[in-house]
Each structure stands twice: as structure tokens, then as C-alpha cells.
Amino acid sequence: MPDVKHMKWYGWGVEGVSFHHEDKPKLRPFVLDIIDLDLDTPPGAQTELSDLPIPTPRISDELLEQLTEAVGLDNTVSEDEDRIVHTYGKSIRDLLRLRAGDIPRVPDVVIYPADEAEVQRVVDITVAADAVLIPFGGGSNIAGSLQAPENEERTVVSIDLGRLRRVLEIDEDSALARIQAGALGPDLEQQLNARGWTLGHFPDSFTHSTLGGWVATRSSGMQSDKYGDIADITRGLRMVMPGRVLEVRALPSTSSGPSVREMVLGSEGRLGVITEVSCQVHRIPEQRLILGYLFPSFEAGVAAMQEISASDAAPSITRVSDANETRFSFSTRKKSKGVSVSGLVSKGLMAVLARRGWDLDAVCLSFVGYEGGTDHVSRQKAIVKKIIASHGGIGLGKGPGELYDQKKFDTPYIRDFLLDRGAAADVSETGAPWSKLVPMYDNVTAAARKAFAQLGTQGFIMCHLSHSYHSGACLYFTFAFKHDGHEPLVQYDVVKAAVQQAFVDSAGTLSHHHGVGTEHAPWLADDISPAGVAMTEALFKGVDPGNNLNPGKITVTPTTSRA
């Protein structure tokens, strides 16, 4: 077996790490209150790998032999666990299906090439055999981008890029790094940091997602206000296509026709296998600081972030939670003496705010990050402070920000903990112009509440604004409800579809940084118009007439959702 790390086959993250609530005394009553779920409920029975109806690989001896010859015996894996790891990503649908043994099409073989030349051989062999090729990075996808079509009759080959994880070169004058596509976030940050550089790309999935996956799905990290989305960070790339390699030079800007770079970004394997990305990198800043703030309402917080985006300030993070997400944050206070958000938002402070006329149920927690030289940071802080004060906000200092910074990659573990106890929890995010954000927020929360009512369940939805741009921002929603135990996915789809429909009906995009896959494909025409879908299809069909490259993603409407 090749030396490539994978997450647990049945859930998020590494074996042996999971969420627990014993040290957070306020969380149990909070969750009981919002979705009528007792966190002390024992977890449901775990599905074992041996329980799964894993089909025998459908692959000809000839193809298997060719692939083995291309990458070596150790890197041609047909074992059940590896095939299951590569069957789905980590969406709630993926996990529920696995637990239900609903695995209609498992990859027939998993291939671990060592370098681009081996990737080329695998692509050429697969396409020549009219098999299906699905690129796999960290497996963190939650949009259904990794699964084979359920009725796929052809051989399905999963190509895992995990052995391509080196920073190949840093052009220090140009602040450009050539990095292999299979590098996980920590892999590449470690290699860059050792030489004084950072990519500055920290999505929530950071620890378990790869550079190639980020590019293929148009990822965005939490410091995107400073470092840009992955689409900005990606200056050049290499992608193996049948018979040849696409080489997009690392360029600051160009007018060489429609952007091929921007065709590969977001292509989710439908055009080829990304092997290398030339990324813009930054010197590790002299100072990094995240400050906490409170606003009297979500509207006030959004208005403040909007004003910051139009000002001369250039923070690295802008984030405002709504009242529900703020209450959730406060409920995760630990009983130990360590710093916590609510530890800093003391009863005393709340009393002061109440005297000032704040509605304490509407309080919204916010973070703003600053990076750069100390002069730069203190100037940014001063500009932001003034703007926040003008919208009625107050500063909380460094504590909450440091806590946020430490906890930021842990959220997906909570989802799995709830799932084990009969609750469905998921995230959906969108981007929209500033003027549309508050109306959209109202529409989405109303749509979710309506869906919960339709299901007869007590659901919960919370939201934060993050990723500010000159003309708009991302709204990131998290929703949860206790499902009926019988058809959790049918119930989930009611809520998910309501949220997605509210996004596109409210001038938003189907996803700000999670991609399209199969999960969001039903809303693509609403988002980019039927003509945009036709253009995208023309590109896919022209490049891949045999439909061998990760078929069924982005432009094909699946049967699974949208009533």
C-alpha cells in the first residue's frame, strides 16, 4: 500500500479523533433547546466495513495489467477499504449512504501514480479502454464530485494524487511556488513555511484537502480577503489530458483569449487530472492578529463589513455570525479555565450592553483579522475600529480570535457526532452582492424554517458572513434537525433544496466555494443561465467526447434532489 493518508472511511477526520461535549456544559441544554436532541443519547450502531455489500471489481485483466505496469503493483489497489474510501466524499449524503450500505458503484481499482508521467499513462490507458477516471485528492468534497454515476457500466478507476505532494520550486523574486496537486494543506504549508513563505489558503477542510482539489472546486480560504480565493492564488497549472499535458504558464495577467486557467478552475475532473499548480505565495507576515467584536444585530454587522470593504482598510478576515451562530459559539464554552468566547463575553459585559439598550438575544459575534507589518496592522485596526463603532459595534480584544483560530478546523467533527445521534447537520454557502445579503439571509432562513415545518421537525439554521470582496460577500449557513430515522436523506433533501433554491432566487450563486458536483448541479442553470450551461457542456464534450473524465458532474442533473 502506498504511503498516502486518508480520512476514516465512515466519517470526517482521522481515526481516534472525534467530538465530545463533556467539557462544554452549556452545549447539551442548547442543542436540546434548538433541535430537541439530547447529546447524551448513545450513538447508533456503527456500520462495519464487512457489513457493506461491496461489489467485485469490474475490470478486465488486460486493463488491470496495463495500469499495474504503469504505476507498479503496490500502487494499484483493489482492496475493499481503499475502494470504499474512494467511493464518496464526506457529505452528509455520502455518510448516510455508506451507513445504509447504499453503494451502487464503487471504483473498481484505485491507482496511485508517482508523478505526472505516470498520470499521463493512467489517463491514456483509461480513456483507450473506455473506462471512467475519477481524480481524488483529500476526499473532503461535500458536493458529490467524487462518486461514479450510479448506473455506470464501464470500469471505474479512481486516481489518487496523494503521492504528488511536494513543493517543487519557489521563485522567490516572483513570489510563485510550483506545488504538486496532491499536497494536503499541512503538507504544503510546512514546506513553504520552512522557507519563510505561506500560501495563505486555509479552508475549513484545510487538514484533509489538497491543492488540486481546491483548484478543481474553486475553494476559498478564511483569509481570502487578503490572499484571494484559490482562483486568484492559482497563476499557472499543469493538467494531464488524453494524449497531452495542458500547460498554463504562471502569469500575473494575460489577454490570450478566453481564460483556459479559469476553465480548469472548477472543472472537477471533467477536463483532465491537475498535476501541478503555480501558486502565488506570500512572506509569512510580521504580525497576525484576529480581534473579536460584538454587534447589536446581524444587519449592523453586515453593514460594517460592507463599509470596511469600501474603505482604505485591507483586513485578512471579515466575519460576522448571526444571533443563532453567536448563541451556538457561546454554548461551546468550556468549563476549564482556558480562554473561550463566552469567557470574554462576561455577564458583566452583557449587563452593560443591556443598559445601552441592546437586545441580548440579537447580539452578533464578529472577527476581523489583520496581517502584515506592525505599522500596517495597527493602522488597519484603527480604521476598522472606527467603522465598527459607527455601526454600534464594540471590541472584545484578542481572546475570541485566538480561540477561533485554534478551533477553526474542528467543526466537521461535530456534524459526525450529531449524525451518530439521529440529527442531520449540513452547511451551504453562497455569494452575493452586498445589497442582496440581508434580504437573502431573510429568504434563506425563512425557506429553511418552512422546510422544517413541512417535515414536522424542530430545525435550526445559523449563518455567518465571511469572505468580503469589493462588491459583496459570502453567506455561510449551517442547519440541523433531528430526522425521523427512516428516510433521513429524503428529509435532508427537503431542507437542502429549500436553502439552495433560496440562494439562486435571491441573486446568489449556488455555492461560493464548495463546487457543483452532483449536489448543486440542479441549480446550475438558475445560476449561470441555460446558455452558460450550454457553453460549459460544449467545453466538456469537445475535450472529452467519450465522457470518460469524471462523468456526471457539474452539468448533468442527477436524480437525487430538487423536488
Place this chain on the structure above:
Amino acid sequence: MPDVKHMKWYGWGVEGVSFHHEDKPKLRPFVLDIIDLDLDTPPGAQTELSDLPIPTPRISDELLEQLTEAVGLDNTVSEDEDRIVHTYGKSIRDLLRLRAGDIPRVPDVVIYPADEAEVQRVVDITVAADAVLIPFGGGSNIAGSLQAPENEERTVVSIDLGRLRRVLEIDEDSALARIQAGALGPDLEQQLNARGWTLGHFPDSFTHSTLGGWVATRSSGMQSDKYGDIADITRGLRMVMPGRVLEVRALPSTSSGPSVREMVLGSEGRLGVITEVSCQVHRIPEQRLILGYLFPSFEAGVAAMQEISASDAAPSITRVSDANETRFSFSTRKKSKGVSVSGLVSKGLMAVLARRGWDLDAVCLSFVGYEGGTDHVSRQKAIVKKIIASHGGIGLGKGPGELYDQKKFDTPYIRDFLLDRGAAADVSETGAPWSKLVPMYDNVTAAARKAFAQLGTQGFIMCHLSHSYHSGACLYFTFAFKHDGHEPLVQYDVVKAAVQQAFVDSAGTLSHHHGVGTEHAPWLADDISPAGVAMTEALFKGVDPGNNLNPGKITVTPTTSRA
């Protein structure tokens, strides 16, 4: 005739305005020295419109009738001058061909739709009749993007967007403006300025180019360091395609698959007719300032701009001329008492620099622009001043920058003045990573000198760096030589091809902001690799199987250049 402004049919700019050198006493000896041309040479005989062998329109009565019905009689123009105006852009090749009567394919009719609905009718009628449709904005293109293929047998329809020039709506909260694609730079800035906003997009062609043209060719303006390229400014758009309109929503960011927005950007009419663009706009800044600096060498200037790009400073303009361009700037000093660059670079200052050990022949002029609140501007200035000093540069104050700001749109008139007197002058620009700029500069100037030697002419090439990004910048070259009077285009192609080849051989792009057209198409495969060309072709063929939409641009190698 519809009320749409056009440039002179035979050259750049408006009738009655042309370059003259009488008030610049140093220019004549300078030009005599560098390319052996006497500016007092009387201009060659002007070609008259009546001298041109303008072919009779090849259009069926039926098609003409349908088009007339679609847009009205006044907006269906078959007059010679209008057809000639729409035959070419304003490249030196275009002007030399016109003067030589080399007009193998003139549009058969020019159509001026009033709105998107009329554009849709024109597109549908044209494609149904299997005619060719070429969108026309300001006609400033210098990449051959506007001409019909020489051997085109089908009817050629030029669709002029000049009547679609309104700012339709400003979403003030989101800093987004919906603007019609046919608006010229001054049209839209005037409408935006009246409400306190600016697009911040000021390419050299500003006065004679349109928003739709900028999008279709991936334009970049001189304040792009602050406002971004047109690709950044364009958040959404509408494009009429056969049978329907592509609607790309105005979004700050999205992960809805390959970017359709970035497919339209740079598409030069091959996918449809852009009718409307949703642009991010900015409040007119409190302060705008352009300061002049001198560097002891081009290398020092480039290194300083690189350091600025990596710093916490965020200027609006970064520009460094090489020694040749600096000498050219100094030679345009006016004899009147007004401010001039060389007026501020006095003999006294030069003497001081000489005492400091500067090589006065190597002195390089630089401009850095600052925009924003007064605090912001003074802080930026301070950071930049320190960096420039650390690279041996010195400040010249405000005078040169103000002069540059006034003169910036006049350069193309000089080209025409020289052309009238037997000299070929042209511009070619590229973008590359910081580490490649100085080697590329050396390669390009060496390639041009070799080409001049091959032609046995005394040529001149000068350059400036502009448009800085985190990972690189644009190098903008201007070259000129006295041609032999017999085959100026054959001679021109030797120099142009040498420069372009040096760009792509030195890790640069074929063009930073002038587009591909037919002029740069021979270098597309070198730039985006054969696989990238194939992807672009797949898109074009899928969208326009009949090859009706501005055929022969971007991906098709013309017969005109590259030996």
C-alpha cells in the same frame, strides 16, 4: 445615420486633431538621431476614400430586408465610409492596408441596434442566413480582431454597439454598475462621475474604446494596480448568442464550475455579442496623486516596483520607463513655459546625479500613483519613498505626474504622424513573473535590434514596466524604424514577429491587454500550449458550429505573419 461617433477612417482619433512637433524643439534632433527620420519631412500623399476599391455589398435583398426590419432603415448602413470605418481596427497593419487600398473584404452592411432585443434579432437573422457577424465597439483594436477573413464568401455584417451607451443602474450598496457594452470610456465615466463613482479603467485607448471591447479583449487600464484589470472589474455580463442571452450574474465570487464569465472575457466576438456588463465601481477618491521618480537604471526601477508589490503599500499606478523611453520623454519638452518632465529634471539636478556617480544615459523615469483618503495616500507615499530610496531612486515631486496624466491618451497620434512620414511605429506588450522581466527585457530588445539589422534599418525600441501584480508585471514596448517605402508590412512583420517570439520564449504571454485577434494568433500555442488551444477551439466550435461569429480570430493561424 445613427448618432454614433467614430474615429477617422484613415487613422487614430478625431478629425482635426493630430500630432505636431513645432512646440517641442528637442524632438526633431532626437528622432533624427534614433531612426534617421526628419520630422520636417512633408507627409506622403493622403489616400482619399474615393481612391479605395470598395467592393459592392454582397448581401441578398432578403437578408438586407430582414436586418432593416429589425433595426430600422436609419440604422442599416451600406455607405462606403461607414463600411470602411468598420473594415479594420487601428493597427499599423490596418492603416497601411487602407492606404494601399488593400481591402479584400469589407463588411457588406453596418447595423446599429438600439437595445439588446434588437441585437438578438440581428444575431438570429445573421446566423439563420449563414452570414458572418462581427461586433464593433470603438474600433480601436490593434490585434486584427475586427476584420473579416480575406477569403470570406458569406455576407459580412458589422454590428456596431455605439447606440448602447448608458449606465443603466448603480447599486450603490454593492458598488456595482450595470453599463451597456457600447459605452465609450468618456461616456461611462461622465455618467458615473455625475453620481460620485468611477470605473477606474483608463487604458491608453480610453477615449475611443468601449466597455464591451475592453471585456472582449481583456483590457487593462493604467490604474489597474488599484482597480484591477477589466477581468476583475467585470462581475457579471449579458451576451447575446444565437437564440438566447447568456446571463452571468454580478457576483463577488462563485464556485459554479468553469468560469463562464472568464470564457466571455477575451472571446473577441467568437461566442456572441456582449450587450451589458455589471462592473464593480468605486467612489471617486478623496485624493489622487501621481509622483515622479528617477532611477539610476531600469533594473533598479524594476526591483523597486517588485518590492512595492510585496509590501503593505497599495499604489494605483506603478510605472518605470527604460533609458530610451526616458530620453524620448525628455525630448518632448515643450518650449512654452508650461510644466514638462524635463523642465523638472533640470541641468542642475542632472549635475547632482552625475556627481553621485549616476550614468546619465541610463537614467530611468518612473511614476507611482496613489488614490484614497489623504491619510491613506500619505502613508502609501511614505512606504514607497523608502523602498525607492533603498534602490537608489530619487523623487521628482508632482509635476511630471500631472503632465503624464494630461498627455496619457495622446500617444497614438504620434504613431500616425510618423507613419505619414515613412516610419513604422508600433507597440507590443506582455506580462511575466517578476524574475523573468529583466531577462525578457534584454531578450526582446536584442531580438528587435537583430531584426532592425536584418532589415538594414536604424530602428529604435523603448519600454516601460506598468501594471504591477503580486507575482509579476507588464512590459510595454514601443518600436519604430524608417521603412523602405516598398514593402513596409513585410518589414514590419520581421520586427513584430521577433518581438512576439521573444515574449513567449522568455516566459511571457503573447499580450498583456491587447488581445489575440489575428495578429497574435500565431503565438497562442506557445502561450497556452496546444492543449489550451484545443480547449478554446472546443468551446468556440461547440457554441458556434457554423462559424458565423467573428470567424478567424484567436485560434486560427492567419497567413499574414510569423515567418
